[in-house]
Amino acid sequence: MKYPSAIEKLIESLRKYPGVGKKTAERYALFTVNRMNDESIDEIIESYQKIKEDIFQCPICGNITDTDPCYICKDESRNPRTMIVVEEAKDIIVVEKTNKYNGLYHVLNGVISPSDGIGPDDINLKSLLTRLQNKEIKEVILATNLNNEGETTANYISRLLEDTDILVTRIAHGIPAGGNIEYADEITIVKAIEGRRKL
Amino acid sequence: MKYPSAIEKLIESLRKYPGVGKKTAERYALFTVNRMNDESIDEIIESYQKIKEDIFQCPICGNITDTDPCYICKDESRNPRTMIVVEEAKDIIVVEKTNKYNGLYHVLNGVISPSDGIGPDDINLKSLLTRLQNKEIKEVILATNLNNEGETTANYISRLLEDTDILVTRIAHGIPAGGNIEYADEITIVKAIEGRRKL
Numbered sequence: 189m190k191y192p193s194a195i196e197k198l199i200e201s202l203r204k205y206p207g208v209g210k211k212t213a214e215r216y217a218l219f220t221v222n223r224m225n226d227e228s229i230d231e232i233i234e235s236y237q238k239i240k241e242d243i244f245q246c247p248i249c250g251n252i253t254d255t256d257p258c259y260i261c262k263d264e265s266r267n268p269r270t271m272i273v274v275e276e277a278k279d280i281i282v283v284e285k286t287n288k289y290n291g292l293y294h295v296l297n298g299v300i301s302p303s304d305g306i307g308p309d310d311i312n313l314k315s316l317l318t319r320l321q322n323k324e325i326k327e328v329i330l331a332t333n334l335n336n337e338g339e340t341t342a343n344y345i346s347r348l349l350e351d352t353d354i355l356v357t358r359i360a361h362g363i364p365a366g367g368n369i370e371y372a373d374e375i376t377i378v379k380a381i382e383g384r385r386k387l
Numbered sequence: 388m389k390y391p392s393a394i395e396k397l398i399e400s401l402r403k404y405p406g407v408g409k410k411t412a413e414r415y416a417l418f419t420v421n422r423m424n425d426e427s428i429d430e431i432i433e434s435y436q437k438i439k440e441d442i443f444q445c446p447i448c449g450n451i452t453d454t455d456p457c458y459i460c461k462d463e464s465r466n467p468r469t470m471i472v473v474e475e476a477k478d479i480i481v482v483e484k485t486n487k488y489n490g491l492y493h494v495l496n497g498v499i500s501p502s503d504g505i506g507p508d509d510i511n512l513k514s515l516l517t518r519l520q521n522k523e524i525k526e527v528i529l530a531t532n533l534n535n536e537g538e539t540t541a542n543y544i545s546r547l548l549e550d551t552d553i554l555v556t557r558i559a560h561g562i563p564a565g566g567n568i569e570y571a572d573e574i575t576i577v578k579a580i581e582g583r584r585k586l
Contacts, residue, residue: 191451198435215404235401236428252390
């Protein structure tokens with residue numbers, strides 16, 4: 189029992205999504221065939237086409253955007269003295285959702301990872317340094333992830349900025365809200381102790 | 388914090404799939420933006436286009452197909468004396484996957500549902516009767532679902548064929564394999580008792 193090849197092809201396409209196995213892809217594909225009319229399918233096709241056509245990375249900060257520059261870079265009410273450096277554009281969304289940060293961002297589009305052959309020149313470091321020549325920026329908050337590559341990248345950037353007047357900070361790592369020490373991993377506990385504050 | 392409109396549009400499109408809520412649709416959309424290149428997106432677009440172009444219902448039985456007639460209707464090795472009547476084309480897939488049935492099918496494309504204004508003329512009954520004029524068919528197995536509409540439809544077809552030589556049967560309903568009586572619903576238990584067999 190095989191599906192017509194157009195259905196098999198759609199199943200294969202949808203399986204690329206995270207968490208979508210053969211069964212789920214099959215369910216989506218059959219729903220498309222059985223429950224969607226041409227109009228609904230056209231709407232999906234158009235959505236994907238618009239992603240291709242309209243979405244690009246902000247030439248200033250690397251954020252995902254459909255405007256040049258992105259809504260953050262063009263917002264003059266934002267604090268131009270602070271910049272959070274992240275690995276990926278989607279990390280910006282996580283911070284923005286908190287509504288607690290009003291500064292700028294810079295997306296590295298990766299991390300330094302010698303074992304994968306990714307060096308400092310392969311990520312958006314040059315554009316970061318160019319932006320930092322703007323004397324307005326007083327603090328760079330490094331928000332790369334807490335793993336070897338993220339730490340290496342944060343340390344590398346920190347050294348690059350050693351001789352400038354810019355304050356370089358690293359976001360705190362520790363036990364998460366609602367988290368139980370008992371279940372925290374070793375690295376998190378070490379970071380939590382290192383980052384302790386006087387009460 | 389809002390996404391660019393192309394991303395919002397894709398999220399809305401993907402939410403139409405069964406079991407896909409806002410969070411999952413968001414995850415798929417961001418994966419599309421962050422992890423897929425134009426080539427991968429083109430592949431998805433092409434998959435949907437092929438569904439629209441290549442897939443249609445078999446003019447004989449109503450099965451989902453990309454050939455006319457479908458692979459079942461054109462397979463001369465299948466038993467032309469038995470026909471399973473189902474509500475939807477996808478029900479054929481369920482039966483075919485068992486590899487235990489070698490007869491024909493007929494898809495009603497719906498069920499009689501007076502409360503939804505769907506009468507006998509609104510489903511593929513006329514084409515069923517035309518097919519049954521072929522004297523080869525000896526048995527019609529009604530495999531509509533076990534609910535009011537499915538039962539009404541099965542009874543209606545059964546009455547229509549009363550005066551013919553065709554044996555009209557209904558698939559068995561009862562406790563499923565691995566099912567526990569304790570957790571079975573009332574209708575299933577009633578059907579299981581009605582359908583009891585001598586051991």
